[in-house]
Amino acid sequence: MPDVISCRNLRKYYSGVKAVDGLDLSVENGECFGLLGPNGAGKTTTIEILEGLTSPDSGDVEILGLTWRKNERQLRERIGISLQETQLTEKLTVFETLRLFRSFYRSGADPEDLLRDLSLDEKHDARVGKLSGGQRQRLAVACALVGNPDVLFLDEPTTGLDPQSRLQLWDIVQRFRQKGGTVLLTTHYMEEAQRLCDRVAIVDHGHLIALGTPADLIAKLQARNVIEFTSEPRLEQEAVQAIDGCAGVTAHRDGWQIRVHSLAEAVPQLIGAVERQGAKLVSLSTHEATLEDLFVSLTGRELRDA
Amino acid sequence: MPEKTRIRPPIIELASTRTKEFLREKEAMFWVFGFPLILALALGFAFREKPPDRVPIAVVAGPNAQQRLAALRKSSTLLPRVMNEQEARDALRRGKVSLLIAESAESAGSDTIVYRFDATRPDALSARQAADDALQTAAGRRDVVVSREERVHEQGARYIDFLIPGLLGMNLMGTGMWSMGFTIANARMKKLLKRLVATPMRKTDYLMAMFLSRLIWLIVEISVLVAFGWIVFGVRVNGSIVVLALLCIVGGYAFSGIGLLTASRAKSIEAVSGLMNLIMMPMWLCSGVFFSYERFPDSVKPFIRILPLTLLNDALRAVINDAAGIPQIAFQLGILAVWGIVTFVIGLKIFRWQ
Numbered sequence: 001m002p003d004v005i006s007c008r009n010l011r012k013y014y015s016g017v018k019a020v021d022g023l024d025l026s027v028e029n030g031e032c033f034g035l036l037g038p039n040g041a042g043k044t045t046t047i048e049i050l051e052g053l054t055s056p057d058s059g060d061v062e063i064l065g066l067t068w069r070k071n072e073r074q075l076r077e078r079i080g081i082s083l084q085e086t087q088l089t090e091k092l093t094v095f096e097t098l099r100l101f102r103s104f105y106r107s108g109a110d111p112e113d114l115l116r117d118l119s120l121d122e123k124h125d126a127r128v129g130k131l132s133g134g135q136r137q138r139l140a141v142a143c144a145l146v147g148n149p150d151v152l153f154l155d156e157p158t159t160g161l162d163p164q165s166r167l168q169l170w171d172i173v174q175r176f177r178q179k180g181g182t183v184l185l186t187t188h189y190m191e192e193a194q195r196l197c198d199r200v201a202i203v204d205h206g207h208l209i210a211l212g213t214p215a216d217l218i219a220k221l222q223a224r225n226v227i228e229f230t231s232e233p234r235l236e237q238e239a240v241q242a243i244d245g246c247a248g249v250t251a252h253r254d255g256w257q258i259r260v261h262s263l264a265e266a267v268p269q270l271i272g273a274v275e276r277q278g279a280k281l282v283s284l285s286t287h288e289a290t291l292e293d294l295f296v297s298l299t300g301r302e303l304r305d306a
Numbered sequence: 307m308p309e310k311t312r313i314r315p316p317i318i319e320l321a322s323t324r325t326k327e328f329l330r331e332k333e334a335m336f337w338v339f340g341f342p343l344i345l346a347l348a349l350g351f352a353f354r355e356k357p358p359d360r361v362p363i364a365v366v367a368g369p370n371a372q373q374r375l376a377a378l379r380k381s382s383t384l385l386p387r388v389m390n391e392q393e394a395r396d397a398l399r400r401g402k403v404s405l406l407i408a409e410s411a412e413s414a415g416s417d418t419i420v421y422r423f424d425a426t427r428p429d430a431l432s433a434r435q436a437a438d439d440a441l442q443t444a445a446g447r448r449d450v451v452v453s454r455e456e457r458v459h460e461q462g463a464r465y466i467d468f469l470i471p472g473l474l475g476m477n478l479m480g481t482g483m484w485s486m487g488f489t490i491a492n493a494r495m496k497k498l499l500k501r502l503v504a505t506p507m508r509k510t511d512y513l514m515a516m517f518l519s520r521l522i523w524l525i526v527e528i529s530v531l532v533a534f535g536w537i538v539f540g541v542r543v544n545g546s547i548v549v550l551a552l553l554c555i556v557g558g559y560a561f562s563g564i565g566l567l568t569a570s571r572a573k574s575i576e577a578v579s580g581l582m583n584l585i586m587m588p589m590w591l592c593s594g595v596f597f598s599y600e601r602f603p604d605s606v607k608p609f610i611r612i613l614p615l616t617l618l619n620d621a622l623r624a625v626i627n628d629a630a631g632i633p634q635i636a637f638q639l640g641i642l643a644v645w646g647i648v649t650f651v652i653g654l655k656i657f658r659w660q
Contacts, residue, residue, distance in 0.1 A: 053504060053660065076506035083504070087496035091330040092323055099311060103319040104505040111311050127330075147505070 002065055004029045004151055004182045005050060010059035012045050012206075019045040020056070021206035027199075032173065032183040034197035036190070036291065038301070042206040043186035044084055047155050050184065051081050064150060077106060080144035084155040088139065090129030094120055097128055098142055105147035118142050118172060134165025141172055152176055154185040158192060170196055190291040202295060209298050218289050223247035223259035226293050227266060229284040230255030231274050239277060243269045248297050255283070259293060316507055320515030324489070325522060337484070338527055342477045343534055349473075349596075350466050350539050360385035361404050361433040364394040368409035377444030378407075383436045398422065405433040407441075463627075470535035471622035472595040474528065478554060479589065479615050481527060482561025483568065483582055485520055490569040491578040500660045513654060517562055524558045525551070545625035549632055553625060556639055557618040560646035564614065567653035589615035614645045 005027035012020040019042045027033040035043045048054040050061055052068035052075065061068060066075050088097050098111040115121045118138045123131060131139065137157060144152060154173070158166040173183055173196055187193055193200045194214045202210040202217070210217055223245075230253065237256070240249050245261040260266040263286055274281050295301075314322075328334055362385045365371050365378065371388050378386035386407075389397060397403045406422040419441060423430040493499045502512060528551070535541035543550055568585060572578040592599055592606075593615035602610060610616050621638035624630035632639070 051504060053500060073506055076504070081501075081504040083497055083501055085497055086501040087498065088501075089323070089327055089498065091327045096323055096326065099313070100319045100323050101505060102311070103313050103316040104502075104507040106506070143501075 003027060003062075004031070005033070005063055005184055007050060007061045008059055010046065010049060010061070011057045012042075012049060012054065013057055014045075018042075018206045020049065023059075023203070023206065023208055025201060025208070027182060027184055030177065030180055030182055031198045032177055032185070032196055034193040034200040035184070035186040035203060036188065036193045036200050036295075037186075037203040038188060038295075041203045043188075043203060044155055045206075046203070047153055047184065047186050051079070051153050052076075053081075077147060078149055079151045079153060080147055080149035081153045082137075082140045082144045082155060082157060084159075086140060088128050088136070088143070090127060092128055093125050094123045094128060094131070094135075094139055095125060097139065098146055101143040102146045108147040109145060111146065114142050114146055117175075118145075119168065132165075134161050134168065137161060137165065137169060138172070141169065145172075145176065149181070151182045151184070154183065156186055156188070158187070158189065166192070190295075193291055200291065202291070202298070204295075204299055210294060214291060217291055217294050221247060221259050221289050221294055221297055223261055223293075224289055225260050225263045225266075225286055226289050227258045227260060227263070227270065227284065227286045228252050228255065229258075229270065230282040231277075231279040232282050233277075233279055235273065235277055235279060239273050240270075243273060250296050250300055252296075257293075257296065259289060259297060317511045317515045317518065320507075320512055321518040324516060324519040328485075328519070328523065334485075338477075338481050338523065339530055342473055342531060346470060346473050346531070346534060347538065349469055361429045361436075362387065362402065363405040363407065363433050363437060364389045364397050364403040366391050366394050366406065366408045370409065373444075374407065374441060378437060378440050380444070381436050381440040384433060384440065386437075398424075401427075404430040405437060407437060466535075466539045467541050467627055468598070468623065469596065470531070470539065470541045471626045472619050474531050474535075474554075475557070475593070475615055475619040475622050476590065476595045477527065477531060478524070478558045478618065479561045479586060481523070482520070482558050483565035483586065485523070486516060486562050486565030487569040487572075487578045487582050488575065489516065490566070491572050491575050494572075494658065494660070495574055497660075503659045509657075509659070510654070513566065513650075517559065520558065520562055521555065524555060528554045541626070543626050544629035546629075546631065549630075549635070550622075550625050552632075553618070553621050553635060553639065556642050556646070557614070557621075560614050560618070560642040560649075563646040563649035563653065566657075567649040570653040570657045573658075589613050592616070594619050612641055614642060617642050617645075 003026040006025065008024050010020050010023040021042070023046060035046060037043050045054060049056045050063065052061075052072060063075055064078060068075065092100070094115065095111060098115065102108050102111050112121075115124060118141065120135065120138055120142065123135055128136065128139065141154070141157065144154070152173075157173070158169050161169065170192070173185070177183060185196070197214065199211070199213055200217060201208055210220065212220075234255060237249060240246065240256050240258060243258065243260070243266055245265050246258055247261065248259040250257045258266070258270070267286070271281065360383055363378070365374050365386050365388045367388050367390045375386055375388055378384050387403075394403070394406050398406045404423060404427055408420040408422055419438075421434050421437065423434055425431065490499075503509065532543060532550070536543070564585065565582075568581045569578050572581060592602065592610045593613050595615070599607065599610050599616065611620070617638040621630075621635040624635050
């Protein structure tokens with residue numbers, strides 16, 4: 001089975017800024033693939049090159065075995081796209097908007113059915129301008145789904161949405177996959193990538209820095225848990241690294257973030273180390289290791305404010 | 307099981323959503339319909355028919371003054387007053403009167419009339435003529451040939467007859483350019499154009515649909531203004547309505563093409579507004595909307611004549627006032643069509659979709 005999406009050695013520079021710098025990706029049929037990275041990592045540029053909206057400076061793109069140069073119209077019939085920030089016409093109703101998009105495709109879903117599937121049937125005759133953020137985003141995804149695509153591209157589909165709207169959107173993506181669809185999405189939410197994606201590519205400064213299933217990636221940390229703590233005065237890095245089972249240390253706000261195998265083992269040692277230095281513990285918190293922690297361990301920066 | 311939605315061709319969907327969008331935009335409705343009507347009403351009343359002003363003239367006080375005053379008052383175009391010598395000279399110098407009728411001091415006892423005036427003032431010459439006629443007639447002159455006056459009030463020759471076609475042309479220019487320019491720049495700024503090209507939509511469908519929806523409004527817009535001119539000011543369409551409609555459609559599309567070209571690259575509403583004004587301003591001034599461009603020097607007239615608004619205004623006046631048919635406006639129709647086609651093709655070629 002050939003890859004549904006593949007690109008090799010993709011490069012795109014904007015006036016000296018390397019937005020995408022030699023990227024290779026391949027997405028299998030039926031897979032949900034996540035492009036993960038901080039703002040400015042080149043996610044949007046990458047996805048727009050794959051969508052045929054931006055042309056790369058160099059590199060090859062193949063979608064469903066077709067290329068943008070030779071088969072643009074054919075490809076457009078078979079993929080669905082939700083851009084990061086499209087403002088659909090505010091004066092049109094939800095149904096009018098969806099029917100308009102449906103008219104562009106030779107075959108596709110019935111707008112009425114799709115609105116029902118996406119819980120937008122109550123907003124059938126509401127103006128787009130009156131919709132909430134979550135409803136607008138669902139409509140944007142509806143416009144992407146209305147041509148019954150084989151591949152769905154979603155650029156930051158849940159950015160700025162409330163938790164409930166986010167869950168609704170995840171549900172839509174999962175139902176699309178159950179019908180055999182392939183999804184490529186970008187996000188800077190680790191939780192989203194972990195929940196939705198079969199495989200994740202972490203990108204930073206236009207480079208691929210890690211690739212794998214969320215579980216594999218987290219395993220790369222060689223640590224299941226993360227401790228964040230601050231003390232007064234701050235401990236020396238050596239003292240923190242000396243703790244048994246410490247797989248890595250990164251500066252975190254005024255204190256440290258430590259990746260460890262076992263909390264039961266590390267926490268008493270940590271408290272001991274603080275006491276030995278004559279310092280006072282100001283705060284301590286722990287959580288299970290996430291993709292976010294992997295990003296921190298790979299780049300030394302946090303995702304959201306990187 | 308609900309009925310399946312009927313899917314119409316994309317060009318129809320695009321045109322109908324575009325039309326609905328416009329219908330729901332109240333401000334746009336005002337600028338297309340309200341504004342030109344208010345303008346026509348205001349200008350129509352400002353320049354409505356009224357008798358010509360009488361020209362003030364001074365009669366220098368003297369033995370003949372009262373007799374002359376009585377004779378001059380019989381003239382319908384003069385407003386004579388008796389003043390003393392110094393007063394009268396000051397009034398003439400300051401332009402308060404156009405003509406001074408002096409007593410002849412040198413040849414005492416004679417009835418010689420002396421007219422004093424500035425020959426560069428146009429009303430001075432006519433006042434001199436009128437005053438002389440009045441005084442000569444009073445003195446007993448008999449006209450050799452009988453003459454009769456016919457005042458021109460004919461429909462088709464008044465200022466409002468000149469103005470209404472000009473406003474119609476100006477409106478077609480404004481709405482044609484804005485409807486394309488604003489919509490395109492707005493859709494580009496909101497990334498709607500980018501979203502549309504991410505579908506299998508044909509790019510020409512999008513632009514042709516804008517033209518199609520424009521056609522509907524064009525017809526409504528023309529009907530409203532023409533009907534208004536007819537009912538309120540009695541400006542009749544002397545030519546054929548069909549020819550007028552054809553002309554408006556060709557003219558309207560020429561401006562849509564220019565609007566498309568103007569907005570083909572602009573990234574913001576501000577940029578497109580500036581460009582639009584830059585293009586429309588010379589035509590507002592030169593193309594004979596409010597006054598005839600015949601007053602411009604002969605050397606620039608050939609350029610003014612091929613400006614799209616001049617072509618449209620000339621042809622509109624020919625059809626509305628002079629009942630011209632297709633052959634008489636073929637030149638204007640042809641050049642307007644060239645403007646529309648050339649700008650549309652270039653606009654489409656350099657169009658920025660993202």
